[in-house]
Amino acid sequence: MNVGAHRIAPSANVSPDGWLRRYPATAGVRRRLLVLPHAGGSAGFFHAWGTAFDSGTEVLVARYPGRHDRLGDPCITTMEELADRVSEAILPFHDVPLSLFGHSMGASLAHEVALRLGRRHGKHPAALHVSSRRPPHRLTPRALHEQGDEALIAEMRRLGGTAEAVLRDPDLREIVLPAIRADFTIVGTYGPRAADPVGCPVYAYIGDEDPGASVEDMSAWSDVASGGFQLDVLPGGHFYLVDQHESLVRSVLARLHSADDGSRRP
Template identity: 30%
Template structure:
């Protein structure tokens, strides 16, 4: 095999299945320079950008994956996590500027959904290009008051709730030293968002789609319909079989396929309520 052939194959492989790698402290990207859209993903409590690593190979070539990396996890484990929403949103609004130069959407799961919503408002307030679509996963609307406040639990009870929600790999669960490092970050994230109250604002002008598991104890059906008040565009709710981490339980393929069809304007099936 010639060097030229090897280089051509590597280029093709990189284009088809780009790796999600750190480009800046806050942004991991699976580079697709010719993409028409960007899907910017915000991770759930305690998680980092690598939570979306598998999505890079599932997205079509027209969509570039960008995942946000916050302090206090993975390659930024030595840094203190944010403890106030305002500074977090301000910092990310600036950090995201390099990837807002073409049509994009936000996807956030759980606490990441609350962050995605605040970022969409902040970007609009600064007069910048807003998201084409806001995908909010497993997160009750700001008006809903029935979600249990887990950050107030003692250490043992909090840990038990985190394990019950799922989303923590078995390998991590078996490693007590890793769990001791993870639990404080989880508690900080839950404290940050469970105490947060979103400021009143005009509805967004982009569609909002809520995704959640049909047996998620934190986002029952009645907890998500209030998101419809926060957009003047289309609103829909889409349920998947499973709990709080429905897309980990059954694989992310269906979710990523749905997001791709939405962004590229293709028809979707009838799972939307």
């Protein structure tokens, strides 16, 4: 299957409400993938995903407030509000099968969005893809958001994925730290909860050297899977998805195509 890493796509655009960066399909939309970034992350981190799939796949990436061109928008500090806002933003995009992919904090967010879409709107996703994050019933939150800036920076360095130049530069740190602290407040206050099924297949991904979650942890996502479960273990740490970009995209794309064959719910 051609991953489509070099396809030429129209320029990305932003949804009217500002919550989604949209990478249009080039040959008619047959399916959509919503990508939910990690704590401290932004839509820009997943820019390469916008043209990484085939011509029938439209990619949507969540734009959290308080960063980049949403720098002036107040940060959100609870999972409940963030999941509510993302769920509302994605409602107009259910005319074709919609799958969710969340990395780290984004995996918890993807699970919450999937639950809201099913319970409130009767629109189950075609599939839930979760990366580098323990499932809801195995979470052990840490109160890093209650500590000083240096503790947050140390955690960002431990996990990787943030340019060292950003963490070292005092001016850049002043810009990015409010959003990082807001995201770690979400993570730190989102405690263990029931393993509520999402009404669709679940696919889990993890690096074999991830310091924040284990293969056993990721296997427990099967407890929320209603339509089958698979786990991929790839080489790397918490941000394995950078070095393993092509392998990960190939796996996700294959599962997006399988969703076309009838796994989508109303």
